[in-house]
Amino acid sequence: MTGLEIDAISKRYGDVVALREMTFDVRPGELFGFVGSNGAGKTTTMRIALGVLSADAGEVRYDGQPVTHETRRHIGYMPEERGLYPKMKVAEQLTYLARLHGMSAADARASTEKWTERLGVAARREDEVQKLSLGNQQRVQLAAALVHEPRILVLDEPFSGLDPVAVDVMSAVLKEKAAEGVPVVFSSHQLDLVERLCDRVGIVRSGQMVEVGTVGELRSGGAARLRVDVPEAGDGWADGVPGVRVLGRKGTVTELELGAGADDQDVLKAALATGPVREFAREQPSLADLFRSVVTTEEVPA
Numbered sequence: 001m002t003g004l005e006i007d008a009i010s011k012r013y014g015d016v017v018a019l020r021e022m023t024f025d026v027r028p029g030e031l032f033g034f035v036g037s038n039g040a041g042k043t044t045t046m047r048i049a050l051g052v053l054s055a056d057a058g059e060v061r062y063d064g065q066p067v068t069h070e071t072r073r074h075i076g077y078m079p080e081e082r083g084l085y086p087k088m089k090v091a092e093q094l095t096y097l098a099r100l101h102g103m104s105a106a107d108a109r110a111s112t113e114k115w116t117e118r119l120g121v122a123a124r125r126e127d128e129v130q131k132l133s134l135g136n137q138q139r140v141q142l143a144a145a146l147v148h149e150p151r152i153l154v155l156d157e158p159f160s161g162l163d164p165v166a167v168d169v170m171s172a173v174l175k176e177k178a179a180e181g182v183p184v185v186f187s188s189h190q191l192d193l194v195e196r197l198c199d200r201v202g203i204v205r206s207g208q209m210v211e212v213g214t215v216g217e218l219r220s221g222g223a224a225r226l227r228v229d230v231p232e233a234g235d236g237w238a239d240g241v242p243g244v245r246v247l248g249r250k251g252t253v254t255e256l257e258l259g260a261g262a263d264d265q266d267v268l269k270a271a272l273a274t275g276p277v278r279e280f281a282r283e284q285p286s287l288a289d290l291f292r293s294v295v296t297t298e299e300v301p302a
């Protein structure tokens with residue numbers, strides 16, 4: 001079982017290089033977080049995976065085979081621009097979409113009932129989509145991605161605009177699908193959520209995958225930080241300690257980043273030389289810290 005493989009996908013829009021050999025895989029049962037700044041290429045990748053856009057080069061495979069028209073019926077997709085018919089009633093719309101994906105009328109109705117219940121929009125089944133709040137429209141949009149019981153889930157910013165209760169519902173459903181063995185990939189700018197939820201994360205910059213790993217792997221690969229509370233130290237107390245960069249100072253606490261070859265014991269000596277040291281703590285960078293350092297690294301030339 002290999003899941004979904006995105007293999008060296010490249011795409012240009014005229015002069016704009018949107019993707020350069022984008023490569024990653026989402027294993028069965030895995031929740032994969034796809035992060036990157038605006039315009040990095042996440043939506044383009046997802047559209048190509050779904051087949052609504054063609055790649056200039058590269059291949060998308062599912063369980064080792066190139067994705068075909070038939071395989072695509074088993075993908076559940078939540079597009080960024082959303083895509084519901086505003087004037088159609090919720091249940092009618094979901095049943096219609098399930099039928100389009102090949103379900104029988106009875107199965108489509110049963111699945112519509114199940115997912116509207118599960119996502120907390122059962123009371124809205126007979127309402128037109130346009131009369132729903134944005135958050136409820138999003139729940140229906142998720143139901144639309146799930147109603148045909150897909151074997152792969154590809155979701156473009158499914159958490160944007162959701163209230164905390166809806167975030168919990170969405171998180172629980174995605175975990176449940178992954179636990180059933182479905183490869184789940186979603187893009188998001190909410191890095192705290194990605195950090196909490198995902199088995200693995202991929203960071204995209206300028207159309208390329210620049211970091212992939214578990215949150216733990218990515219965090220331990222980033223530069224370590226120190227938090228040092230030195231009440232009697234003057235500004236610049238850590239200047240001159242080799243390999244150390246001062247990130248900032250709040251009150252008596254200085255935050256520092258240890259570069260390659262830096263020794264935290266040199267920092268401790270410099271701190272003790274100023275007087276008492278109230279706190280000396282080593283911290284791993286958060287996913288958000290890592291993201292910033294990855295995306296602000298010099299852009300790859302076109």
Ligand SMILES: Nc1ncnc2c1ncn2[C@@H]1O[C@H](COP(=O)(O)OP(=O)(O)OP(=O)(O)O)[C@@H](O)[C@H]1O
Nearest residue numbers: 013016017018036037038039040041042043044045
């Ligand atoms: N239809 C299009 N025509 C021309 N350029 C496009 C088109 N769609 C996307 N692009 C460009 O391709 C690049 C990748 O865009 P894409 O929408 O895939 O990024 P994204 O990572 O999803 O961004 P966001 O986080 O803002 O949704 C950007 O430079 C974008 O301007």
